[in-house]
Amino acid sequence: MEGSLQAGILTAARRGKPAKPVCLACRIDALMMCYRDHQGPGFDAEFKNFTGPDPQGMSYFQFIDTLQSIADGVLFGATYSLLGIGFTLVFGVMHKINLSYAAASIGAAYASLIVLSVVKAPAIFIFLLAGLSGGIIGGVIYIVCFRFIPQANPLATLMSTVGALLLIDEIIVHATVGIPVPYPALFSDVIVNAGPFTLRGDLMFMFALGCLSMLLLLGLLYRTKLGIATRAVSQQPAAAQLCGISIPRVNGLTFVITGVVGGIAGAMIGAAIGVLSPLLSLPLTTKGLIVTVIGGLGSIPGAIIAGLLVGGFENLFQYFRGVTERDLYVMLLLFAFLVFRPGGIFSPAAGRD
Amino acid sequence: MDFYLGLAQIVGVHTLLGLSAYCVLLTGQVSLAQAGFFAIGAYVAAMLTVLAGWHILPAIVAASFVAGVVACAVGFPALRVKGLMLVVATLAFGEAVRLFFFNFDYQVARGEVKIGPAGGEGFRQIRFFPEHGWSTLDVLLFIWLFVALVMAALWWMDRSRAGAVLRAVGEDEVAAQSAGINVTAVKVAAMTVGGLIAGLGGGIFAHYTAHIEHAQFGVALATFAIAYPILGGLSSVFGTLIAVIFVQGFLIEGLRFLGDWRNLLFGGLILLAMNVRPRGLIDAATIAAIKRMRVRNREPGNARTEGAE
Amino acid sequence: MLELKGLSKHFGGVRAVDSLDLNVPQGEVFGLIGPNGSGKSTVVNLVCGLFPATAGQVLLRNEDITGLASHVRVARGVTRTFQNIRLFGQLSVWQNLWVAQNAVEHRSENFLRRWLGGPGRAREEIDRILEFSDLSGKRDELAGNLAFGEQRRLELARAIVAKPALLLLDEPAAGMNAEEIDQLDARIRKLKQDGLTVLLIEHHMELVMAVTDRIAVLNFGQKIAEGTPDEVQTNRLVQEAYLGVAEAA
Numbered sequence: 001m002e003g004s005l006q007a008g009i010l011t012a013a014r015r016g017k018p019a020k021p022v023c024l025a026c027r028i029d030a031l032m033m034c035y036r037d038h039q040g041p042g043f044d045a046e047f048k049n050f051t052g053p054d055p056q057g058m059s060y061f062q063f064i065d066t067l068q069s070i071a072d073g074v075l076f077g078a079t080y081s082l083l084g085i086g087f088t089l090v091f092g093v094m095h096k097i098n099l100s101y102a103a104a105s106i107g108a109a110y111a112s113l114i115v116l117s118v119v120k121a122p123a124i125f126i127f128l129l130a131g132l133s134g135g136i137i138g139g140v141i142y143i144v145c146f147r148f149i150p151q152a153n154p155l156a157t158l159m160s161t162v163g164a165l166l167l168i169d170e171i172i173v174h175a176t177v178g179i180p181v182p183y184p185a186l187f188s189d190v191i192v193n194a195g196p197f198t199l200r201g202d203l204m205f206m207f208a209l210g211c212l213s214m215l216l217l218l219g220l221l222y223r224t225k226l227g228i229a230t231r232a233v234s235q236q237p238a239a240a241q242l243c244g245i246s247i248p249r250v251n252g253l254t255f256v257i258t259g260v261v262g263g264i265a266g267a268m269i270g271a272a273i274g275v276l277s278p279l280l281s282l283p284l285t286t287k288g289l290i291v292t293v294i295g296g297l298g299s300i301p302g303a304i305i306a307g308l309l310v311g312g313f314e315n316l317f318q319y320f321r322g323v324t325e326r327d328l329y330v331m332l333l334l335f336a337f338l339v340f341r342p343g344g345i346f347s348p349a350a351g352r353d
Numbered sequence: 354m355d356f357y358l359g360l361a362q363i364v365g366v367h368t369l370l371g372l373s374a375y376c377v378l379l380t381g382q383v384s385l386a387q388a389g390f391f392a393i394g395a396y397v398a399a400m401l402t403v404l405a406g407w408h409i410l411p412a413i414v415a416a417s418f419v420a421g422v423v424a425c426a427v428g429f430p431a432l433r434v435k436g437l438m439l440v441v442a443t444l445a446f447g448e449a450v451r452l453f454f455f456n457f458d459y460q461v462a463r464g465e466v467k468i469g470p471a472g473g474e475g476f477r478q479i480r481f482f483p484e485h486g487w488s489t490l491d492v493l494l495f496i497w498l499f500v501a502l503v504m505a506a507l508w509w510m511d512r513s514r515a516g517a518v519l520r521a522v523g524e525d526e527v528a529a530q531s532a533g534i535n536v537t538a539v540k541v542a543a544m545t546v547g548g549l550i551a552g553l554g555g556g557i558f559a560h561y562t563a564h565i566e567h568a569q570f571g572v573a574l575a576t577f578a579i580a581y582p583i584l585g586g587l588s589s590v591f592g593t594l595i596a597v598i599f600v601q602g603f604l605i606e607g608l609r610f611l612g613d614w615r616n617l618l619f620g621g622l623i624l625l626a627m628n629v630r631p632r633g634l635i636d637a638a639t640i641a642a643i644k645r646m647r648v649r650n651r652e653p654g655n656a657r658t659e660g661a662e
Numbered sequence: 663m664l665e666l667k668g669l670s671k672h673f674g675g676v677r678a679v680d681s682l683d684l685n686v687p688q689g690e691v692f693g694l695i696g697p698n699g700s701g702k703s704t705v706v707n708l709v710c711g712l713f714p715a716t717a718g719q720v721l722l723r724n725e726d727i728t729g730l731a732s733h734v735r736v737a738r739g740v741t742r743t744f745q746n747i748r749l750f751g752q753l754s755v756w757q758n759l760w761v762a763q764n765a766v767e768h769r770s771e772n773f774l775r776r777w778l779g780g781p782g783r784a785r786e787e788i789d790r791i792l793e794f795s796d797l798s799g800k801r802d803e804l805a806g807n808l809a810f811g812e813q814r815r816l817e818l819a820r821a822i823v824a825k826p827a828l829l830l831l832d833e834p835a836a837g838m839n840a841e842e843i844d845q846l847d848a849r850i851r852k853l854k855q856d857g858l859t860v861l862l863i864e865h866h867m868e869l870v871m872a873v874t875d876r877i878a879v880l881n882f883g884q885k886i887a888e889g890t891p892d893e894v895q896t897n898r899l900v901q902e903a904y905l906g907v908a909e910a911a
Contacts, residue, residue: 095437153631160627163623163626165620166616167621168620170620289444297438334442335442338433338442510778512780515777521753527712530712530733532824533762535733637752
């Protein structure tokens with residue numbers, strides 16, 4: 001874990017003020033652990049005296065640092081992309097938002113930890129375990145939040161997902177007594193130096209894993225019968241039913257699939273930060289939804305690109321304005337999209353009435 | 354006894370929050386921004402009493418007004434964002450407001466002490482009530498006076514044409530537009546009224562908790578705001594009140610019987626409620642049944658039926 | 663009363679309505695017929711302002727209303743019914759009519775009384791319309807609980823609450839049985855007697871031939887014939903549009 005943090009310190013050089021190190025936990029939410037005085041679990045005390053880049057070489061370093069930030073952000077953005085895909089897929093098929101999705105993803109990451117400690121397997125299997133747990137949790141959420149509530153009642157399903165979100169969060173808090181739990185960080189000590197840039201091994205691994213997951217998902221959607229059934233239901237549920245497709249089954253399977261994707265995303269986030277905490281779920285929900293909207297509700301390529309975009313911009317904002325203001329600018333980014341491009345990057349083809 | 358007074362205070366303030374969401378939800382707009390308006394009301398009212406020395410009454414009225422203006426400004430772009438995207442947009446707005454106050458530093462020196470909002474640490478020492486000798490009971494009555502006023506106003510609106518028009522817009526915008534209703538005006542008006550009520554609630558909230566900080570106005574509060582009217586049913590303001598009493602009573606009082614498990618059961622309870630009664634506790638059918646009971650209980654000599662609602 | 667000049671609506675490459683010229687004189691019941699997909703419903707949507715026209719003008723009493731929003735057109739005197747019933751299901755019958763009181767006379771009423779007043783003031787007017795539509799007994803019933811025929815009558819009632827000068831009926835007889843169609847016929851005649859102008863989109867040929875004064879026929883968004891019911895019935899173009907051209911033996 002120490003290695004992950006060491007390699008992952010991002011400097012936020014505020015104009016005129018000395019650089020303040022920001023631990024990666026603050027990546028998700030400035031509140032996470034260390035916005036106040038950089039104290040708290042997971043932060044090495046040695047970095048408290050960090051002074052920042054040399055004032056003379058500031059402009060060149062600043063430029064390199066900016067690019068570095070963006071690059072790191074885009075790599076991390078793969079997690080946002082996966083979360084965005086999950087939200088957007090459920091929206092595309094059922095025209096509903098599953099607000100518990102990010103919490104379920106974190107929950108799956110926790111579950112994978114438990115299973116890993118029982119089954120002594122190499123750490124890399126944790127992603128697989130997280131995916132499986134995510135799938136199971138996804139199926140359960142479908143049954144509990146959507147299966148029995150009339151589809152014509154969007155408020156009720158929305159509220160039920162809120163209930164699920166609260167429930168999952170509380171289960172996590174109960175199980176861990178509210179203390180953040182360390183998560184295996186793979187390849188955290190691998191650092192590739194490309195010229196003035198530093199490419200972190202764990203971020204690159206995460207990005208690769210994210211790309212692999214997206215490819216598998218797209219393959220599932222476009223090359224298998226289940227995928228075609230899913231897309232049919234999303235476009236014309238009545239006609240799909242007449243073709244013999246069972247809507248509850250497709251919906252349920254959609255939840256399971258997005259759950260798997262979410263579980264992997266949760267594991268990726270845990271691995272990148274090095275810890276898991278129940279505090280992660282709300283900020284991730286917000287960011288995931290923002291990614292979904294920017295990408296276009298219902299569009300998977302949109303979610304992918306939007307995730308990377310938000311990841312990169314987030315780091316950029318953090319670099320220039322510090323971690324406490326960062327998320328404010330992310331919101332403004334969303335509003336800019338809503339004003340100029342309300343359909344999102346790829347608004348899906350206009351559907352029915 | 355003080356414990357129950359405190360509980361009643363919370364119920365009162367949260368009822369105002371819930372009613373602000375009720376107003377907006379009637380028009381079919383699912384808004385997670387009510388917590389943001391609530392926060393604006395809180396900070397404005399607190400700054401007015403603490404930094405400018407105002408009496409609490411004009412302070413919360415002004416706070417309500419400011420929140421209403423912001424809500425009106427939000428209402429227009431909200432029109433362009435359809436359906437579930439509005440949920441995300443309002444969520445982002447609420448978060449933006451919270452983040453704004455997270456970074457908001459405006460301190461004034463009074464003697465040796467600095468008072469005022471201090472960014473991440475929040476706004477402490479909002480001491481209007483203790484400084485003016487208000488007892489817990491006084492504060493409680495003050496809160497519930499406003500709750501009663503707002504509830505009466507909304508109840509009256511529900512019986513009038515305005516209420517029916519709001520619900521018509523919420524049901525089918527196209528049909529409403531074709532029937533001659535100015536849907537834009539109705540939706541923005543509903544959002545504005547929601548903002549006014551939330552601002553009022555926020556202003557009162559700041560004073561009875563005496564210390565506000567950004568974290569209190571996050572996603573959790575925003576979801577609670579819409580949870581109350583949805584759980585209580587959108588057919589009657591009393592539904593929202595009952596939902597608040599139940600939720601807050603359960604969460605706070607439930608500590609005695611359920612201990613740490615009450616939060617766990619809360620989520621589960623919401624799930625159960627939505628599966629069993631998706632339209633909320635008091636839905637249209639319930640109201641119709643209540644009306645039929647009242648008609649049946651009338652004296653036989655009274656030929657005219659209840660006013661049409 | 664109503665004049666359409668070169669009205670067009672294109673959806674991408676599809677010309678739903680193509681340069682339509684139409685003149686509906688005041689006080690007439692004017693029929694608009696044509697095979698499925700000929701653009702009839704689109705014409706109604708354009709006249710009442712549901713979406714903007716690609717080109718052309720809509721004139722009401724010689725006033726250009728082409729750019730006006732739907733609710734403003736209602737104040738000007740144009741109302742409509744929907745082909746697939748769009749009532750406010752969770753509101754009562756009474757409330758469905760109450761919210762539709764949006765004629766100029768209604769709007770000029772005192773603001774507070776109009777919006778925050780109780781049901782008392784509007785009672786008389788709405789009761790009259792309920793009686794006209796045979797719904798007096800169902801006044802407090804939720805619109806969603808009504809039988810199909812009753813819903814259709816409510817749909818019509820809602821359209822006349824706003825005291826329109828021009829009433830657009832979009833397939834009002836769809837799904838009705840013979841008795842209900844007779845009642846509909848009687849109601850349309852009564853409305854015409856009261857001075858309303860009616861534009862009737864319909865597939866039920868018997869109703870159209872019986873109740874209309876003149877008919878226009880659309881095919882592929884264009885007007886292919888216009889005239890009295892008799893003239894239109896015997897028009898060969900119309901027959902071809904509906905029945906197709908006979909193959910050369």
